[in-house]
Amino acid sequence: MELTTDVLVVGGGLGGVAAALAAVRLGQRVVLTESTDWLGGQLTSQLVPPDEHPWIEEYAAPGYSELRRRIRDYYRRNYPLRPEVAADPLLDPGRGVVSRFCHEPRVAAAVLEEMLAPWRASGHLTVHLEHEPIAAHTGGDEIDAVTLRDLRSGNELTVSAAYVVDATELGDLVELAGVEHVVGAESRATTGELHAPEVADPLDQQAFSSCFALEHRPGEDHTIDRPAGYAHWHDHIAPFWPGPQLSWEDVVPVTLERREWRLFEANPDRLAPFSLWRYRRILASSNFLDGAIPDVTVVNWPQLDYWEQPLVGAADPAAALAASRDLSLSFLYWMQTEGGYPGLRLRPDVTGTADGLAKAPYIRESRRIQAEFTVLEQHVGVEARPDGSGSEVFADSVGLGRYRIDLHPSTAGRSYVDIEAYPFQIPLGALIPVRVDNLLPANKNIGTTHITNGCYRLHPVEWSIGEAVGALVSFCLTNGLSPRKVRNDPNHLADYQRLLTNELGVRLAWPDEIRTHRD
Template sequence: MIERSTEVLVVGGGLGGVAAALTAARLGRRVVLTEETDWLGGQLTSQLVPPDEHAWVETDVVSPSYAALRAGIRDYYRRHYPLTPEAAADPVLNPGRGVVSRLCHEPRVAVAVLEAMLAPWRASGAIEVLLEHVPTAVHTDGDVVEAVTLRDCRSGQEVLVTAPYVVDATELGDLLDLGDVEHVIGAESAQETGELHALDVADPLDQQAVSWCFALEHRPGEDHTIDRPASYEHWATHTAPFWPGPQLSWIDVEPVKLGLRDRPIFMSAPTPGVPFDLWTYRRILSADVFRPDSGIRDVSAVNWPQIDYWENPLLGVDRAARDAALAASRELSLSFLHWMQTDAPREDGGTGYPGLRLRPDVAGTADGLAKAAYIRESRRIRAEFTVLEQHVGTEARGLDAGSEVFEDAVGIGHYRIDLHPSSSRTYVDVASFPFQIPLGSLLPVRVENLLPACKNIGTTHITNGAYRLHPVEWSIGEAVGALVAYSLGRGIAPRKVRADAAELAAYHQLLTQTLGVTLQWPDDIRKTRPAY
């Protein structure tokens, strides 16, 4: 076994983990950052999900470090791609012109930019990155985590890393389970949380669907049909109780009003209730952004309702059941692709688009599917403070109330409370106000030196739906990186920072003056009810 020691161990190289590592290093701390795939970036890269962001993402309320990531992605395209003159001059360049985001782009570009952001810190030795390493054990002494054992997925070699602070930025909150840190999975009951949209009875196995995304281009006149997956017949015929029919269909459920929606992959013109087709929804390369002689075609990332896998959960089951669920998710995605290539109704009355072609190079894999499943819901710490629907939901708070103001806020964010279907129910998609991230939601009730930096903070099943997206995860990681750096410098535990007014004020000063983090929305925005 190899042994290493550092000041901060960050396990998980998604956006929260990278932000935590960068921030801690910037504040003078030594960091070991680990990641289970060979790409940093999590949902933005290895899971192939273009950024889901809020309406104010292009303004100065956004964290400067997240803004630098976004600017770096745009600059990468300007420096290295054959853009049209109009696209090159566009200050808000959107390489994919996808509807879902103001910045739809290829995952490998984000990987390159994240690596560039880390590069000087890696060169100085302040950050050491261990790719393709997974945690296998958490070693504790009472309420303190002393070390984490990781396994090198390539060699099988074990690495023991000791650190005074450990950050869990894994996609499923793996360290919480390995270290017996108090946590919650699935859905709480309304009796427990008082939330309007909570279940009547708690259900730990009620967990949001996962999706195994992939990237496609369309080459009309060519045939790129994949082999028929073994489970194709199941997905072509099985209907969940809350769904209008089999998932291999253009017909799905509109998440807010739960009506039926017929949204095909290609539409020649918008139709009532369906303003855009699936192809443009998460398109990450748009051919008309690039010079005609470039050879660059449209590429669209498939993260659509048809590939939401909800039949079995990933948490609260044994490893064999989890692996089976992940395998079934992959089969669903491949079945949907085969259906689109062979059986899908076309606008012209024909059937199938055999010219749909997987882009393994875009996904960074041999088979064309993303490196990892898109995870929407994690284990969540039992925290000193838990964010409830009553703190952020517009219906729960009153339409003009605005979100709760937290005196211990460490960042801001916004997204709808957007829960994808689970094995037991359909979408829960309700409006929320622009909100804050309270420090109390980052502090476990017992363990002193392990902090969450992903979807594993102190939210409920309901509010996780608003706190789980790209910029919020980055802000969580940034706050945690600053918190461990501050705690190391002061020689105090993180919970002491929240409990002591003077320490909290000093930590807030670090966030706002040194890092430029916005802690509170302007009041007119805080009370806004965005239409999306």
């Protein structure tokens, strides 16, 4: 089967959906593909509630704000909320700690489908779920078409497009199309970054995690079968970790001090000030009339971080994924047995899977394009900008973001790298490959380093990247320009930025009092 379209977006995570929505709203025809059966990526199929900054209610990208508003309205329409909860404009279904807005993944998936529905009905947008890319067909410095395999039937679909957006979780098209890219950690000599390792290492990638959802039924026994690799995870100790991962212990990411958590209450020790249960709770029973709905929490804790081998560049990525899933089930089994909580019960209905684990692993790091401009720690890191002037101001800004530089333990045996970063801008130069003309990244595959990926990888930033990319390809198609020409011609750049601000409502700069803000 063959299709031709204006824009092909491969990968239906937040960046891919945002790119598709921006492009169709600006008049383009779009084909959007996704390897799972849910759109939303880290928000849905990976089971990760949104990680957001303190100014998200006012400074989120317009489409991301719409997504959050629609999710809240979904709960108001369909759930037995207590009246004061339903009336709260900042309704938070889970009352978790990681975010002011924790909710179920399937609700987000339903809302994303709702946002796309009119464009699908009009024929401007075609969506192919459960399709993975298997080949990119190139000619010179352009991608002519991408072939995808239907994971249900095995049939192949080839899509030709004027522009191709790689919104996959691991930068799959970057690899398939031979786009110049970086994997793992750059050396300090290459980037000049304070926290870069001395030696470059492509296998130095952040751990990934296979998350799951739980409820607790005291007095019942829901203990799962003992996983095959339980003995390994029970006894093995990584050199940089305080003990086996199957425990309540981890380390403080900033100081690397050992700390001990409790499942249902805070540890009086200042290092674990809240319960693990509350950390990523997505349903809080106290929100609902008569306790009609139980507490449900997402387990995405350091105990699940799989760091023995990466997914990119590993000898056997399938084996790495299987080992990650085995680690996650082993930790659940440990909590139910030695941990003393047999009433912990998997919620496969929440994850949309048979085994109760997320549809896809939570990916923190991807292949990254070699871009016209690379964001360095020196542009956003507080320690790397000791004059207190805030983050670098980029003339080619296409959006905003804010998060700490948060690197989880890596597959090269490094522990956390968790350092303060200023609120930052997304520069257009980081979205443009050094050579290829019609492929653009819209996930964690932009022109960052191993270090700065740690603050550009979260939910609202990914959406903003996708929204900027969708608008850019539309602007280029309408005006007969290339992305490179847009960035490097001041007049074209100004026109494109006006499109972002006037047509889509995107903010391009932080107020100085926020740009210079420190934790």
